[in-house]
Amino acid sequence: QKEVEQDPGPLSVPEGAIVSLNCTYSNSAFQYFMWYRQYSRKGPELLMYTYSSGNKEDGRFTAQVDKSSKYISLFIRDSQPSDSATYLCAMGASGTYKYIFGTGTRLKVLA
Amino acid sequence: EADIYQTPRYLVIGTGKKITLECSQTMGHDKMYWYQQDPGMELHLIHYSYGVNSTEKGDLSSESTVSRIRTEHFPLTLESARPSHTSQYLCASSEGAGIEQYFGPGTRLTVT
DSSP, X not given: OOSEEEOOXXXXXXXXXXXXXXXXXXXXXXEEEEEEEEOTTSOOEEEEEEESSEEEEETTEEEEEETTTTEEEEEESSOOGGGOEEEEEEEEETTOSOOEEOOXXXXXXXX | OOOEEEEOSEEEEXXXXXXXXXXXXXXXXXXXXXXXXXXXSOOEEEEEEEETTEEEEOSSOOSOEEOOSBTTBOOEEESSOOGGGOEEEEEEXXXXXXXXXXXXXXXXXXXX
16 A cells, blocks of 8 residues: 555646645655646646644645544635646655655646 | 746757756855756656755656756766656755755757
């Protein structure tokens, strides 16, 4: 079993939709949870991260962590065609500089 | 904007050749990483470095080697390329706890 599971998609939604992207994990030691966005032919870039449980909001993006269920989510409100990209979750334990990445979910927002 | 560079961006090379993928960053970050990324697969860490003269193998077994003689430079070398090495190679750097990793644009390697 992989430490981090992420539905690869692809996910197609109309412009303005609310998008929910999810990852599950098995390692209860994970404390840092990140979401990266990767455009075609580019390297990933960090969108946001949370430490331990809870929610974090940044503009149209909200990250949620449920440690009891070992489940993290990224919500995108009012999705735009420019949000079309692959979204990767990543996570790791405290005291490590090595993070485990998911496979990424490919998202396409249709105008 | 992050300043991390990778060259070449694309490389097609024959089996048995020695290749070096270059990675440089101008941010003074102490930590640097090499990942392998295949379509539909997760990023796999193949090498990382905590600082000058410090290198470690990652979780994915790799026949490549790395060196870190200068803070800004973290090249990856394959002594004898094989078709199984065909992949996208991403370099990244970070500082502090390493939560935010800055990625380069990647090198797409094809070994024929």
